[in-house]
Amino acid sequence: MSTIHYIDSSVLSFETLNDLYNKRYKLALSEESSVKIKKARAYLDAKQNDSKSPIYGVNTGFGSLCNIKIDKDKLALLQENLVMSHACGTGDRVEDDIVKLMLLLKIQSLSYGYSGVSKELVERLIELYNNEIFPVIYEQGSLGASGDLAPLAHLALPLIGKGKVVINGRIESSEILETKFGLAPLKLKSKEGLALLNGTQFMSAYLLKNVLDAKRLMKWADTIAATSIDAFDCNTSPYDPLVHQVRPHKGQIETAKIIKKLLFGSEISAHTKQNVQDPYSFRCVPQVHGASKDALRYVEQTLLTEINSVTDNPNVFVEEDKIISGGNFHGQSLAIASDVMAIAMSEIGNISERRIYQLVSGLRGLPTFLVSSPGLNSGFMIPQYTAASIVSQNKQLCTPASVDSIVSSNGQEDHVSMGANAATKLSKVVCNIEKILAIELLNASQALYFRSQMKSSNSIELLLKDYRSLVPIVKEDKIMADEIDKSIFFLRNHKI
Template identity: 80%
Template sequence: MSLIHYIDSNVLGFSQLQILLEDNYKLALSEEATSKINISRTYLDSKQKESKAPIYGVNTGFGSLCDIKINEDKLTYLQENLVMSHACGTGDRVEESVVKLMLLLKIQSLSYGYSGVSIELVERLIGFYNEGVFPVIYELGSLGASGDLAPLAHLALPLLGKGEVVIDQKVEKSSILKDKFGWEPLVLQSKEGLALLNGTQFMSAHLLRNVLKTQRLMTWADTIAAISIDAFDCNLSPFDDLVHKVRPHKGQIQTAKTIRNLLEGSKMGANQKQNVQDPYSFRCVPQVHGATRDALRYVEQTLLTEINSVTDNPNVFAEEDKIISGGNFHGQPLAISADVMAIAVSEMGNISERRIYQLVFGLRGLPTFLVNSPGLNSGFMIPQYTAASIVSQNKQLCTPASVDSIVSSNGQEDHVSMGANAVTKLSRVVDNFERILAIELFNASQAMYFRLPLKSSEIVEDLLKAFRSRVPFVNEDKVMATEIQKAIIFIRNHKI
């Protein structure tokens, strides 16, 4: 029996979203959401009949064509033309996991009853989500200002029986939906095309994907750093709680505590040290990792607000008897958040690569390039090159998108957020961060062999045992790309 999540006005949080995705919940509208959607649509219908005044997006053109009034008998054509004309995406296909998030977030936003759409439209979107029907969407095309127009147009095309969908990882023409599920193409009512296209779900879904992934990678980053700290025979005094109480940044305190917990009981850590101080990439883990944590808190709060909001235009307020054209589709909050997050995550990769470098340099009793017979063997020389290359790419990807803008729609849309570009390059930064961490874990595991018979903490030793069952000690040169890929897969799949 399928688990069901009822869409309502309760705030969607990260832990709940993670459960929905991991446990493959089905969606259904609550009575509250159904009532709000119906009230909004009924009000909009009656308003159209009562008023002769133009209502943007309901009986007018769009963008700079907003002053052109459309006859009543052409309103369905207006909405369908909007969807088709705006489906101008190009580039790589958006991965299905992100499209699934887009569907969820679009359903959530429409369920609040401020968009004027019909219950049939929302139910069809829920059908897509529940049956694993993912519209083919392309990565490039959104300015992140009137919402994510091009990507959301591709999300909407299959509702009309147009475009393509992915079902069971196979691309199909949307016409298959009638035969497979008995779904007739929808006839869009007034404003429905605009409600589908206006919104920030492309930006929000990508940012959500990256936040959820980074939350997990931050735990890995602290854990791998702890292994490297012991592998490099570092002092543990910089992690003493007293140090951090006198500079009480929340992330810094949290990280130092995590490192202390991870290395509690380590014989290596308790061993008498010859070195008075350690390089910053080890000694300043709380300060650097902590700063990223604090930045991520801002990003998370912005994203939580966004995914629990109404972001289409105009907004329909039935109770107040108002239809208001505003700018809730503008992606500036997401664009700035994505840029901040890219910088914060990039720095995590930056400091990780510095630890990789220190471990292969032949210091503190470790062999040069962490291998027996260096010279005959290159050992871990080139994994550090790879990490350095990835780190440099991340730095290049951190040029902020949110400071850019370009005029569109004949000057009507004269300031845009470029949030879609911000979140897609952020995805690259986050994926690169995972690769860098995998290389650090690979290096640190190798270095720990040369510390035997001394042992680290029980937590670290258990993790190393699990890792070495997948990525064993390197006695002599082999194809290292294979081992790095194994390390990446280990980080993705191993629970810590």
């Protein structure tokens, strides 16, 4: 039996969002949200009927057509035309889990009662979410200002019986919704099309998925780094708390503490070292990983603010008796956050690849390329190439999108955020980090095999026992792509 999550004014935390993302919750409007939504709609209807002045998006055109007033008998057609004309997405289809997050975030934003939509509209979005009916949306088309117009238009198409949906992994015409689920096409009321299209839910959903994935990968980054530290027979003095007390960046202190804990009880760490210092990729793990963690904190705070906000336009303020056309749909905060996160995560991959390189270099008593018969066997030579290639691609993907802007809508929308591009390319960076870390763990496991005369810590030994049951030690050359795939699978499915 599915658990019900009630949509209300409570702040959505990452804990709640993670549960909604990973578990099959059903959504329902709380009484509080229902009252707010109905109150705002009634106010908008009354204002529309009483006012002779144009109200943007209610009885006017859109964008640079905002000064053209629309007759009352054509307001519903205006909204339907808006949805259809803005459904201009192209490129790869957005994954279902991202679309599910988009539905959740759009429902949340509309539930606050500042959008003027009907309760029926919000409940229809909830029907799509609860029945796992995912509108077909495409990655390309949003400028990240005026909202995510193109992708959100595709999100809205099934509400009016148009476009396509994914049901149980199959793409179907939206016409099936009426016959299979009894969901007849809605006749959109004034402003409803605009409320659906204006918003940052495409950018927010991508950034949210990446933040949730990054939380998992950052734990792996520390764990794998600690494994490599023992694999390369490194000193543990760089992780002494005294070092970090005199440069007290929060992420740096946290990381050093984690590394010390992971290596506690390691025979390898405890024995006397021949090497006085270690390369920066080992010695400076707290400083590098810590800086990325601090950057991610900024990203998380920005995202939480956005998710718990109203991002459509215009906004309806019932108590203040105002309908205000503003710019809450502008995605600059998300664009910058996505670019910062791409840089922060890219550095996790960058330093990981350097540790991979050191492990295969034939230093510190390890065989060249981590194989017993180098020459006859190439061993781990080429996995390092693969990691280097991915790291290089990440550097290219870290070119910031948020510094770009192209004028649109005849100059009315003269500054845009490009936040959608920032968020989608961030996904590629985060996906790449998982691959690089998987390669590092593959190398670290192999390197520790050659130090079997001493043991690492209990936590690392237990981890490697589980890991090697899926990814065994390489004794002679084999297809390494298969081993990398198994290592990626391990990172995705093993809890640390």
